[in-house]
Amino acid sequence: xxxxxxxxxxxxxxxxxxISEIESGQLTVxxxxxxxxxxxxxxxxxxxxxxxxxxxxxxxxxxxxKDEKDKFKQLESQKKQLESALAQxxxxxxxxxxxxxxxxxxxxxxxxxxxxxxxHRKSSHNQTTKA
Numbered sequence: 426x427x428x429x430x431x432x433x434x435x436x437x438x439x440x441x442x443x444i445s446e447i448e449s450g451q452l453t454v455x456x457x458x459x460x461x462x463x464x465x466x467x468x469x470x471x472x473x474x475x476x477x478x479x480x481x482x483x484x485x486x487x488x489x490x491k492d493e494k495d496k497f498k499q500l501e502s503q504k505k506q507l508e509s510a511l512a513q514x515x516x517x518x519x520x521x522x523x524x525x526x527x528x529x530x531x532x533x534x535x536x537x538x539x540x541x542x543x544x545h546r547k548s549s550h551n552q553t554t555k556a
Contacts, residue, residue: 433464440472448477 443461446452447469452460454469463469489497529536 435463437476441476443469444472444477447473 443452443457443463447454447457454473457463457469525536
């Protein structure tokens with residue numbers, strides 16, 4: 426029967442008692458494990474994350490001036506506007522390319538290829554008449 430394991434379930438009150446003793450400095454995590462015979466290596470650590478308060482101290486706290494915060498909001502707003510404008514430009518390009526493809530099919534010509542040639546001929550014709 427070596428396969429039988431014993432699972433311990435600790436009450437919330439017990440967990441909070443252990444956590445308060447660790448947070449007040451009375452015990453370290455290792456001492457609490459020995460005193461209360463808690464076998465899991467991460468058990469108390471997970472309790473600290475769930476029930477404790479001191480784990481919040483290791484979080485990043487940013488202190489900034491009001492104008493810095495306003496500048497950050499302004500930059501975020503500007504970024505959103507630019508992303509929106511870029512998305513609209515991409516949609517416009519896709520629509521125009523689709524329109525060109527439809528026109529090419531309808532008129533059975535290569536508009537992209539012929540467009541550059543016609544513009545070039547007109548511009549060279551205008552230059553000869555002006556000179």
